Amino acid sequence: MRMTIQRKIILETMRHLKSHPTADELYAMIKPRLPRISLATVYRNLEMLAAEGIIRKFSLQGSTQKRFDGNPHPHCHAQCIRCGKIEDIMVDPGLDPKAYVKEAWGFDIQDWTIEFRGICAECKALPKESQQWFKQKEEKKNGRKKSKRNQN
Numbered sequence: 001m002r003m004t005i006q007r008k009i010i011l012e013t014m015r016h017l018k019s020h021p022t023a024d025e026l027y028a029m030i031k032p033r034l035p036r037i038s039l040a041t042v043y044r045n046l047e048m049l050a051a052e053g054i055i056r057k058f059s060l061q062g063s064t065q066k067r068f069d070g071n072p073h074p075h076c077h078a079q080c081i082r083c084g085k086i087e088d089i090m091v092d093p094g095l096d097p098k099a100y101v102k103e104a105w106g107f108d109i110q111d112w113t114i115e116f117r118g119i120c121a122e123c124k125a126l127p128k129e130s131q132q133w134f135k136q137k138e139e140k141k142n143g144r145k146k147s148k149r150n151q152n
């Protein structure tokens with residue numbers, strides 16, 4: 001694969017980012033450095049880098065939005081249900097889920113993902129008042145679901 005200046009800057013930015021951006025988000029981030037670049041070019045380059053295995057492409061469960069990941073090492077993701085941040089969770093290199101599943105279940109695994117959802121350290125450290133605000137927001141959001149569950 002030919003490394004154009006644009007592709008180099010996209011890759012460089014991806015390697016430093018911890019935020020798992022969508023193509024649109026990355027486009028907004030690199031636009032100041034590459035004022036003439038188009039969203040289509042950013043998207044095409046991300047797809048090519050992902051196809052080569054240089055970066056990773058994924059979408060979170062329940063979402064069709066494609067995200068890109070500059071961390072090439074095997075890892076899982078944890079998404080914060082409050083701020084939406086997606087953090088990398090590094091897997092113990094001695095732990096090989098593929099080998100385990102193959103041996104225990106006789107299933108040849110081609111690919112796997114583990115996704116965690118919860119509350120990140122930063123949100124947990126927020127002062128009480130903002131936690132209360134988040135809680136109320138969540139309760140409002142889950143209100144319908146909860147009452148449904150109670151009926152059963």
Ligand SMILES: [Zn+2]
Nearest residue numbers: 080083120123
């Ligand atoms: Zn958070």
Ligand SMILES: [Zn+2]
Nearest residue numbers: 069071077088
């Ligand atoms: Zn990641």
